[in-house]
Amino acid sequence: MNRATLVASIFQKKSFLCVGLDTELGKIPSHLRTSDDPVFEFNRHIIDATRDLCVAYKPNLAFYESLGPNGWQTLARTVDYIGREHFVIADAKRGDIGNTSRMYAEAFFQKMNFDAVTVAPYMGEDSVTPFLGFEGKWAIVLALTSNKGSSDFQRDWLEDSRELMWEKVMRVAQGWGTPDNLMFVLGATHPDAFLRVRELAPRSFLLVPGVGAQGGDLAAICQHGMTDDCGLLVNASRSIIYASSGADFAEKARAEALKMQREMAGLLSV
Amino acid sequence: MNRATLVASIFQKKSFLCVGLDTELGKIPSHLRTSDDPVFEFNRHIIDATRDLCVAYKPNLAFYESLGPNGWQTLARTVDYIGREHFVIADAKRGDIGNTSRMYAEAFFQKMNFDAVTVAPYMGEDSVTPFLGFEGKWAIVLALTSNKGSSDFQRDWLEDSRELMWEKVMRVAQGWGTPDNLMFVLGATHPDAFLRVRELAPRSFLLVPGVGAQGGDLAAICQHGMTDDCGLLVNASRSIIYASSGADFAEKARAEALKMQREMAGLLSV
Numbered sequence: 001m002n003r004a005t006l007v008a009s010i011f012q013k014k015s016f017l018c019v020g021l022d023t024e025l026g027k028i029p030s031h032l033r034t035s036d037d038p039v040f041e042f043n044r045h046i047i048d049a050t051r052d053l054c055v056a057y058k059p060n061l062a063f064y065e066s067l068g069p070n071g072w073q074t075l076a077r078t079v080d081y082i083g084r085e086h087f088v089i090a091d092a093k094r095g096d097i098g099n100t101s102r103m104y105a106e107a108f109f110q111k112m113n114f115d116a117v118t119v120a121p122y123m124g125e126d127s128v129t130p131f132l133g134f135e136g137k138w139a140i141v142l143a144l145t146s147n148k149g150s151s152d153f154q155r156d157w158l159e160d161s162r163e164l165m166w167e168k169v170m171r172v173a174q175g176w177g178t179p180d181n182l183m184f185v186l187g188a189t190h191p192d193a194f195l196r197v198r199e200l201a202p203r204s205f206l207l208v209p210g211v212g213a214q215g216g217d218l219a220a221i222c223q224h225g226m227t228d229d230c231g232l233l234v235n236a237s238r239s240i241i242y243a244s245s246g247a248d249f250a251e252k253a254r255a256e257a258l259k260m261q262r263e264m265a266g267l268l269s270v
Numbered sequence: 271m272n273r274a275t276l277v278a279s280i281f282q283k284k285s286f287l288c289v290g291l292d293t294e295l296g297k298i299p300s301h302l303r304t305s306d307d308p309v310f311e312f313n314r315h316i317i318d319a320t321r322d323l324c325v326a327y328k329p330n331l332a333f334y335e336s337l338g339p340n341g342w343q344t345l346a347r348t349v350d351y352i353g354r355e356h357f358v359i360a361d362a363k364r365g366d367i368g369n370t371s372r373m374y375a376e377a378f379f380q381k382m383n384f385d386a387v388t389v390a391p392y393m394g395e396d397s398v399t400p401f402l403g404f405e406g407k408w409a410i411v412l413a414l415t416s417n418k419g420s421s422d423f424q425r426d427w428l429e430d431s432r433e434l435m436w437e438k439v440m441r442v443a444q445g446w447g448t449p450d451n452l453m454f455v456l457g458a459t460h461p462d463a464f465l466r467v468r469e470l471a472p473r474s475f476l477l478v479p480g481v482g483a484q485g486g487d488l489a490a491i492c493q494h495g496m497t498d499d500c501g502l503l504v505n506a507s508r509s510i511i512y513a514s515s516g517a518d519f520a521e522k523a524r525a526e527a528l529k530m531q532r533e534m535a536g537l538l539s540v
Contacts, residue, residue: 022370062366062373068381069346072339095390096332096363097417100292103332111338120365122392122412124419142392147367149394152442159429172422 001087001115002136003180003205007229009055009087014265016230017257018056018089018207020237021046021078022063027242029249039067042249043078046241049254053261056087056233058207079112087233089207090114093142098126109134116140118185118207121169125176132177139182143170146187146210166193170200179203186225188216188234194224205231212239218260222267230268236260271357271385272406273450273475277499279325279357284535286500287527288326288359288477290507291316291348292333297512299519309337312519313348316511319524323531326357326503328477349382357503359477360384363412368396379404386410388455388477391439395446402447409452413440416457416480436463440470449473456495458486458504464494475501482509488530492537500538506530 010016021043025033028042035041047057059078064071082088094104094117101119108114109131116138119128131139144154144166154166161168170184184201186193188210197206206225210216211234218234225232236256244252280286291313295303298312305311317327329348334341352358364374364387371389378384379401386408389398401409414424414436424436431438440454454471456463458480467476476495480486481504488504495502506526514522 024373060366060370060373062364062370062377065377066373066381068377069339069342071377072342076339091366093366093390093393094332094363096330096361097415097419100330100332103294103330103336107332107335107338107341111336120363120390120392122390122423123363123415123417124422124424126417126419128419145367145393147393147396149367149396149398152394153392153435153439154394156431156435156438157429159427161426165423165426165435168426169423 006055006087009085010230011268013052013055013261014268015053015055015261016232016234016264016268017054017260018058018233018235019046019050019054019240019257020091020235021057021059021241022237023241024063025067027245029245029247031247037074037077039064039074040077044081045250046253047082049250050240050257051086053254053257054086056089057082058089058091058235060091060237076112079114087115088113089116089118089140091118093118093120095120095123095127097123098130101127102130105131105134109137116183118142121173128173129176132181137181139177140207141169141173141182141184143184144186144190144193146189146214146216150187150190167196167200170197174201174204179205183207185209188221189214191217191220194221197225198227203227203231205233208232208234212236218263219267226267234260234264276325276357279355280500281538283322283325283531284538285323285325285531286502286504286534286538287324287530288328288503288505289316289320289324289510289527290361290505291327291329291511292507293511294333295337297515299515299517301517307344307347309334309344310347314351315520316523317352319520320510320527321356323524323527324356326359327352328359328361328505328507330361330507346382349384357385358383359386359388359410361388363388363390365390365393365397367393368400371397372400375401375404379407386453388412391443398443399446402451407451409447410477411439411443411452411454413454414456414460414463416459416484416486420457420460437466437470444471444474449475453477455479458491459484461487461490464491467495468497473497473501475503478502478504482506488533489537492540496537504530504534
């Protein structure tokens with residue numbers, strides 16, 4: 001999905017919500033567990049309940065890999081079920097030497113029909129650029145993540161270039177791609193970073209985890225991070241998909257997604 | 271596999287060779303391609319030809335994921351075929367927020383029977399520690415990789431702690447684990463790093479890519495990097511498994527592995 005289509009979808013739906021499909025077998029309501037593929041059944045209900053309220057879905061690969069080989073079947077079925085109207089992100093945090101990153105890119109962009117893959121920048125240019133050569137496909141580079149460990153290395157001050165590590169990642173990676181094939185992860189748990197980010201990356205889309213349960217504030221993120229064409233995908237995973245552990249899980253997931261979509265509609269029209 | 275068993279295997283075989291199973295469908299000799307599972311057939315021949323000459327195998331996950339869901343079956347069959355006498359590394363370069371890294375750890379250590387997983391450090395402590403809580407299992411943290419892109423961020427000088435990024439990764443990560451459950455990747459393409467590494471991590475095992483095709487020098491690595499109990503696993507992938515593209519591929523792979531093992535035997539007895 002190219003940028004124009006993504007932006008059109010955002011303004012049509014008045015939403016920049018990404019629903020994270022971090023589905024754990026142990027957290028699925030008991031009445032679905034007798035199915036042949038309980039994780040897919042759960043995802044199908046969540047997708048049906050949220051389809052009109054979000055523009056993106058983001059399965060985290062770890063949750064599918066933990067199921068063994070069948071997990072990849074479940075993931076492929078989920079991506080197919082989502083279809084082509086949504087921006088589908090493989091939250092895989094991959095990154096390896098050039099010829100190996102190319103294999104990952106083929107896995108996610110050609111074997112499966114993902115629109116984007118999250119990529120760890122530690123191994124540098126040749127680990128990221130193989131994800132950039134596919135029409136309508138995106139690399140989403142980790143800049144500043146939402147977790148506690150983001151302060152271990154990402155916020156280190158670099159003597160030579162007089163900037164923080166995450167700032168350098170953002171600056172340098174923009175030389176590898178364009179705002180049409182490269183996004184960045186910027187955690188909502190770092191409000192100071194949102195004050196800086198549009199100086200560093202004026203047009204790049206940001207994938208923003210950490211709103212909701214982790215404490216990030218949606219209005220503040222939008223105030224500083226939103227561009228003319230939105231430029232934001234805000235992710236919520238657990239707060240939506242596990243809004244209820246009962247038979248009403250899909251209904252409650254929809255209510256949570258609707259709450260976020262309404263707030264987003266207000267913020268988009270400012 | 272714990273450290274004592276790994277070290278015993280190294281001295282018994284007079285080898286610290288790790289064979290990288292980076293098997294590409296397109297590079298498999300044509301006579302194997304009619305098999306139901308050509309990648310497994312190729313791996314099986316390589317394993318049979320090198321089993322007595324190496325102490326570790328390292329399948330890179332990208333090559334299996336690029337095959338789609340069947341690739342995970344192939345990977346699982348390969349790990350089972352290797353058996354429990356070798357140290358088996360999932361070269362996956364994973365790393366995510368805590369609860370997600372835990373899912374990866376379960377995938378590799380419990381669903382499959384890997385001994386170790388390579389882990390990217392960018393997301394910090396909570397992305398690495400979930401790999402450390404399994405008896406006899408290891409995290410192998412990327413410190414300084416062998417590729418060109420390793421100079422983009424890993425060699426940046428940090429103002430506050432007066433060290434390079436890879437040195438900080440090594441210093442800080444040792445506080446998360448022990449030399450019995452944590453190793454580091456240190457590329458053979460950085461001879462200067464081997465001059466420093468035993469000051470930074472006196473006992474940690476190092477997984478060393480970049481010998482051979484990429485130009486790293488085995489003798490120099492051992493001179494500076496070897497500990498009393500070896501402390502090194504040196505990987506070779508393409509130079510062994512693609513030593514020949516013909517019907518004699520396994521034989522030629524064995525010849526390459528034997529050449530390395532003999533050099534290693536000499537270096538171990540210094």
